[in-house]
Amino acid sequence: MTSASIGRTHDRWWAPWLFLAPALAVVVVFILFPFTNTLALSVTDATLLKPGQFIGADNFVRLWSDERFRIAMINSTLYVICVVPVMIAAPLVLAALVNGTTRILGFFRTAFYLPVVMSSVIVGLIWTNLLDQRGLINQLLGWLGAIDTPIGFLSDRWLTLISAMVVTVWTGLGYYMVIYLAAMANIDRSLYEAAAIDGAGPIRQFLHVTVPGVRSTSALIGLFSSVSAFRVFGEVYVLTGGTGGTGGQNTTITMLIQQEGTGLQAQTGYAGAISMVMFVVLGGLLAAQLWFQNRGGDK
C-alpha cells in the first residue's frame, strides 16, 4: 500500500479530503452527530418542544418500571429467539435443494429470492389479506373442516406476534439462501465424492458435508438475523394497523422509539434512553458480526 507515496507527481495534501468530503459530511452530520446527540438526550427530560434539563439516569430508572418497555423488550427478544434458528436452518435446506446448474433450479432460486426485494409494507398488506378473520388461511381451514370459528391471527397477542414472525421469515428466507449458496460454492467437491463412495445418500451428504462446510456462515447468519430480528418494525406495524396491537401488546423496541419520540407529545429524552438500550444490544451484535466477518475473510 505504500507504493502510492513514492510516485512521480505529488498530490496536494488536500486532494484526499476533497474526495472524502461528501461521504464524510453525510456520515458525520447524519450518523455520528445524531448518535452523540441521542446519548446527550437520554440523560435529559427533553420533549419535542423544550430542550430539557439534565436528569442523570432518571430515564433509565423509569424504563426499568415501564410496562410498555417491558412488553417491547419481551416482544423483540422473543422475535430473536424464534426467528433466528429458523433463519439459520431453513435457508440452508433451501440452498441445498436449489444448488445446481439446471434451468429449473435457477427458476426456483429467482422465485425464492423475490420476496427479499419487497418492502415490509407490501408484504404486510399481502399477509393481512391472508391472515385476516376472513382471509385465505381461515377460509382454507374452514373448508377443510379444521376449525369452526375463524382464528384471530391478527387479534390474539401471541398469534399476532407469531404471524409477524412468519412474515419476517417468508421475506428473509431467500436472502440467507443466497448467502448459503455462496458459501456452498466454496466447499471442496471431493468431499461429496468421498462421501458418495462411502455410500452416503443425499441426506447424509447434506448433514456430514454441507452442514459442517458452511458452519462459519451459519454463525454469521445467526448474528445477521439476530440484528434484523431485534430491529423489527414494518411487519408488526402493518399487521397491527400501526397500533402495536390492542393496548400495545405487540409493540417492539423500534415501534416504542417511534411512538415515544415522534408526534407533538414526543418525549425525546425518554425515547433517547430507549434508543441507547437498543444501541447497546445491537451495537454488541453488530460488532460481533464485523469481528466475525473479518476473521472469516482471512481464511
Add this chain to the structure above:
Amino acid sequence: MTRFFRYVILLGFFLLLAGPLIWQLSLSFKGIGDDLYAQPPQIIPSDPTIRNYGDVLDRVPVFRYVLNSVIVALIVVGGNIVGATLAGYALARLTFRFRGLVTALFVVALLVPIEAIIIAQFLLVRSSGLADTLLGVALPTCVAALNVLLMRNAFQGIPMELEEAARIDGAGVWQRFWHICAPQVRGVMTVVAIFSFVGAWNDFLWPLIVLSGEENYTLTLGLNRLRGTFISDPRLVAAGTIIALAPILAVFAMLQRYFFKGLQAGGIKG
C-alpha cells in the same frame, strides 16, 4: 427417487413463497360477482375485471407517491454512487494523515443502528427546516458507510502498477481516479446503485417519521394508508399492492444477476 422428493419439496416451498403473491394477484382481478369467501377458495376469478386497479388509482394518488419515491431514490442512488466511489478511492488509493482514523470513522458509523439514532436524526432534520420534505427523507442515507467501505474494498483490488504507470506519465489524482480506477470498479458501483435503490424504495420507518403531509408521501407510506382506507375491500388492497410491486419487480427482473452478485460482494464468505 430422491430426485422426485427433491422437486416435491421444492414445489412445496414454491407454493409457500409464491402462493401469497398469486393469491394477491387473483384477488386484484376479482369482480363484484366473485364470492371472495367461497369455499373452497377460488384462484381463478369467475367475474374477472380490471376495475379494482382503476378504483385504487382514482382514490389514492398512487402516481404522486411513485413520483415521490422516485425522487428520493434518485437522490439516494446518485449520492451513494458519487459519494461512496470518491471516498472509497481516497481510502484505498491515496495516502494521507489520519487515513486510518477516517476509515475507523466509517466502520463506527456502520455499527450505529439507524433505529437507535432516528429520533436525533429527526430533530436535526426538523431544525434544518427539512421536516416533511423529500430532501429530508433522502439526505441521511445519501451516502452510506457500508457503501464507502464496499467501494474501498473494490478499489483495493486494482493492481497498483496500473495507476503507477499513469502517475509516472504525470497524471494527477483526478485523472487517475476518473480514467484508470473508476472504470475498473463499475461492477461494484452497479451493486451499490441497486442496493441503494431497493433500500430507498422500500424504506418505511424513516419516511414515516419525517413526512407528515400526504402530498409528500412515498409509496410505502401511501400503501400503508390502503390498510385504513380499504380494509373492507381486499380486492382494492390487492390491486394497490400489485401496482406498487410492479416497478421493483421490473428492476429485479432486469438486474437479477447483480442482486445475487451483490449479496456475495457484501463481504460474506463462508
